[in-house]
Structure formats: C-alpha cells, structure tokens
Amino acid sequence: MRKIKTMIEPFKIKMVEPIKQTTEEYRREVLKNAKFNLFNVKAEDVLIDLLTDSGTSAMSSMQWAEIMNGDESYAGARSFFAFEKEVKNLTGLKHIIPTHQGRAAEKILFSIIGGKGKTVISNTHFDTTRANVEYSGCKALDLVIPEGKQASLDHPFKGNMDISALEKAITEIGASNIPVVIMTITNNAGGGQPVSMENIKATKKVCEKHGIPMFIDACRFAENAFFIKKREKGYQDKTPLEISKEMFSYCDGATMSAKKDALVNIGGFLALNNDELAQQARNMLILTEGFHTYGGLAGRDLAAMAQGLKEVVDESYLAYRIRSTEYVGEKLTEKGVPIILPPGGHAIFVDAAAMLPHIPKDQYPAQALACELYAMGGIRGVEIGSAMMDRDPETKKNRPAPMELVRLAIPRRVYTQSHMDYVIEILDIVNKEKNSIRGLKMIYEAPVLRHFTAKFEQV
Numbered sequence: 001m002r003k004i005k006t007m008i009e010p011f012k013i014k015m016v017e018p019i020k021q022t023t024e025e026y027r028r029e030v031l032k033n034a035k036f037n038l039f040n041v042k043a044e045d046v047l048i049d050l051l052t053d054s055g056t057s058a059m060s061s062m063q064w065a066e067i068m069n070g071d072e073s074y075a076g077a078r079s080f081f082a083f084e085k086e087v088k089n090l091t092g093l094k095h096i097i098p099t100h101q102g103r104a105a106e107k108i109l110f111s112i113i114g115g116k117g118k119t120v121i122s123n124t125h126f127d128t129t130r131a132n133v134e135y136s137g138c139k140a141l142d143l144v145i146p147e148g149k150q151a152s153l154d155h156p157f158k159g160n161m162d163i164s165a166l167e168k169a170i171t172e173i174g175a176s177n178i179p180v181v182i183m184t185i186t187n188n189a190g191g192g193q194p195v196s197m198e199n200i201k202a203t204k205k206v207c208e209k210h211g212i213p214m215f216i217d218a219c220r221f222a223e224n225a226f227f228i229k230k231r232e233k234g235y236q237d238k239t240p241l242e243i244s245k246e247m248f249s250y251c252d253g254a255t256m257s258a259k260k261d262a263l264v265n266i267g268g269f270l271a272l273n274n275d276e277l278a279q280q281a282r283n284m285l286i287l288t289e290g291f292h293t294y295g296g297l298a299g300r301d302l303a304a305m306a307q308g309l310k311e312v313v314d315e316s317y318l319a320y321r322i323r324s325t326e327y328v329g330e331k332l333t334e335k336g337v338p339i340i341l342p343p344g345g346h347a348i349f350v351d352a353a354a355m356l357p358h359i360p361k362d363q364y365p366a367q368a369l370a371c372e373l374y375a376m377g378g379i380r381g382v383e384i385g386s387a388m389m390d391r392d393p394e395t396k397k398n399r400p401a402p403m404e405l406v407r408l409a410i411p412r413r414v415y416t417q418s419h420m421d422y423v424i425e426i427l428d429i430v431n432k433e434k435n436s437i438r439g440l441k442m443i444y445e446a447p448v449l450r451h452f453t454a455k456f457e458q459v
C-alpha cells in the first residue's frame with residue numbers, strides 16, 4: 001500500500017457562510033471603539049474567528065436531521081431518552097441531567113457541594129469552573145504537573161495532575177474539606193493539553209484512599225481519548241470510544257459543555273452516580289434551568305447532542321482534528337513563533353510573554369497580542385493570562401497568571417486548511433513586527449470574569 005501524505009478534511013461542505021472582507025485601517029478603528037477587548041467586536045467584523053471552539057462547531061447533515069426530528073414535549077421527550085442513552089453509554093454514570101451549557105452544570109454542582117471553608121482541587125480549573133467554585137465561597141486550587149507550566153517544554157501529557165502535590169494538599173487541607181477533585185480533560189486553561197489514563201487512574205486512587213469523589217470536566221473528552229491512543233502505551237489498538245469509556249469508568253461524576261466535543265451549538269450535562277446528590281441537583285435544575293428531562297434546552301438540542309456524541313468519537317474525524325491543529329503548530333514553530341508545545345487538541349496557544357518581552361505582565365502582553373492579530377489580519381483569539389485570572393477574592397490583588405497566552409481556538413469542522421494557512425501568515429508578520437506592539441492599561445473591570453467586559457487603553 002502506498003502511503004499518501006495529504007490528509008483531507010473528512011467531510012464535504014453543503015452550506016456556506018460568507019466572510020466579510022475588511023481592511024487593516026477599518027479594523028484598527030473597530031478595535032479602538034471596542035476598548036481593545038475583542039469580546040466587544042461584532043462577529044461580522046472578524047475574518048477568522050478563533051475566539052472559541054465552544055458552540056461554534058458545524059453540525060453534520062445527520063445532526064440537522066435530528067434537529068427536525070426533535071421531540072419538544074415538556075416532560076419525558078423521546079429526544080431526552082436518546083440523549084440519556086448516549087451519555088450513559090459513554091460515561092457509565094447513573095444520573096444524566098441535561099443543562100443548557102457547561103457552566104450551568106458547574107453552578108448546580110458547586111452550589112450544592114461548595115461553600116466556605118472548602119477547597120476544590122483540579123489539574124487546572126477553567127475560568128467558569130473557578131468562578132463557580134469561588135462564587136460558592138469555596139477555594140479553587142490548581143495542581144497541574146510542573147511541566148504543564150513550562151510553555152516550550154515537550155511532554156506528552158502536560159495536563160496531568162501532580163500526584164504528590166495532590167497527596168500533600170489533601171493532608172494539609174483535610175479530606176473532609178475537599179468536596180471534589182476535578183480532572184479537566186483536556187486541560188483547557190493549561191494549553192488544551194491532555195491527561196494520561198495512568199494519571200486519571202492515579203488521581204482516582206488518591207481520591208479513593210481519602211474518600212473524595214473524583215469528577216471529570218469532560219468538555220473535550222474525545223480529543224483527550226485520541227491523544228491517549230496516540231501517545232500512551234497500550235492504547236494504540238483501542239477505539240476512541242473504548243478509551244473514553246475507560247476514562248469515565250474512574251470518575252464519580254462529570255460536568256460537560258456539549259458545545260465542544262458533542263459538536264453542538266448549545267447544550268451540556270451534569271452526570272452523577274450519587275443518588276442523593278442527583279436528587280438535589282435535579283431540584284436545583286428545576287429551579288434554575290427547567291424540568292429534568294430538558295434542562296433549559298429544546299428537545300431538538302438534546303437530539304443533536306445525542307448524534308454529535310456518536311460522531312465525535314469517529315476515528316477519522318479525530319485524526320483530522322488533532323492533525324490539523326498540529327499542522328498549525330508545526331508551521332508556526334518553523335517560523336519562530338513561540339507557542340505552547342506540543343500543540344493541544346482544540347487550540348494553538350501563543351506564548352505572548354516570550355514574543356513580547358518588552359511588555360511587562362501588568363500591561364497585559366497577551367491581550368495586546370490578541371488585539372494586534374485582529375488589527376493585522378482580522379483574526380480573533382482570546383487572552384488567557386493576567387486579565388482572565390481576575391483578582392484574588394480575599395486580598396483583591398491582581399493574580400499574575402502563570403503564563404501569558406493568546407489562545408487561537410479552532411472551531412470544529414468550520415475552517416479549511418487555507419484559512420489556517422492565512423492565520424499562520426498573519427502570525428508570522430505580527431511576530432516580525434512585534435517591537436511596535438504596545439502594552440495595555442485596564443480602565444474598567446467587573447468583579448468576576450472581568451475579561452469579558454474589561455476596557456483597555458494603549459499605554
């Protein structure tokens with residue numbers, strides 16, 4: 001058999017959305033009016049939107065068929081049972097509670113198990129997870145392995161939990177003060193880096209020893225499973241679904257934003273084994289989201305999620321998905337653009353601190369870089385750095401982020417290789433002209449999740 005090198009997108013395009021062309025001059029004006037916050041820019045003024053891979057997937061023809069097929073009954077809809085069956089098959093968990101997105105599951109979970117005097121431990125909390133944990137009065141502690149904090153250090157599983165640090169933290173804090181340990185797979189805030197099966201197992205073992213439940217933040221479970229297949233011994237011959245099932249077999253519960261690896265534009269769930277917790281969660285769901293067979297979603301959304309969960313574990317899809325992100329990473333590295341290595345599953349994380357040493361941390365180098373990418377090429381990424389970190393809830397002081405990153409998240413099945421080649425070209429230009437990029441000063445901030453609405457001016 002001949003080996004063909006070119007990997008094609010494993011789908012055909014049936015429907016297209018036009019992209020409005022804009023000039024650099026126009027975009028610099030837009031940026032000024034948006035107070036240097038890309039969340040304030042209209043999507044139609046963006047050429048390549050890499051703000052997030054969340055809710056931005058292109059659905060398949062089969063998913064759209066399921067949208068038409070959705071059962072909109074208030075209680076006991078057929079679409080709910082199809083969804084429940086799929087999530088149970090995947091996770092093996094007993095209680096499947098739909099929510100309108102991931103943070104709704106987090107809000108419900110932490111309003112029940114969180115609270116003052118407690119600490120939740122994670123490899124790295126995603127920003128909404130951290131915010132929901134802290135909003136309940138609880139502390140959020142990140143214990144990713146030290147390699148996970150070094151941008152250019154190559155390691156196959158940079159999302160892993162630091163097991164000895166976990167043991168030590170549990171001894172210091174006391175198991176009874178730790179309601180849950182959460183494994184974020186892949187580790188979004190840490191660079192979309194995977195967690196190994198061995199590490200999931202080891203974390204579970206420590207949790208079990210101390211009687212602490214282990215949960216999975218499952219947003220990108222399929223991408224994590226594919227990394228395990230590629231990089232961990234003993235998994236080469238297993239299917240992504242088999243690997244996913246094994247990952248979930250070690251957990252006591254899961255939160256999921258279906259807007260990622262369920263390939264839908266809205267949806268999520270909370271999955272639990274504990275009967276009493278599930279009952280409390282359903283009661284809270286009815287109060288905040290809706291009846292427990294629709295959880296704030298339309299029946300059609302549940303139907304599309306069920307179909308998306310089947311599609312996402314397809315091996316040719318995952319091979320294309322992971323390779324296309326890796327391709328961007330390879331080209332950027334060749335051009336000398338500093339990125340987190342190896343590239344994660346859903347995004348390229350540009351190391352703004354390394355690229356812009358002339359901009360100090362308190363002038364938000366990653367925010368400044370994100371703005372320049374927009375101005376130069378109409379590309380919208382997002383800062384994952386000191387602006388996103390918020391202030392310490394107790395001291396009210398700015399918390400410097402461990403890394404200053406610009407995340408270029410790649411929506412699923414949306415952009416082709418030439419779109420990504422354009423992104424590579426723009427980053428190369430920005431990197432060559434980096435000395436002209438100026439730092440930013442934050443002139444407005446909200447008390448939590450400030451990066452969404454913050455206003456900046458150039459220093």
Ligand code: F0G
Pocket residue numbers: 051052053054101102103104126128129184188217219256257258259268409
């Ligand atoms: N957990 C992780 C790891 C996430 O990446 C996200 C969302 C959530 C929880 C919350 O889910 O948005 O459905 O409420 N991440 C998006 C992103 C917003 O752009 O990375 P949600």
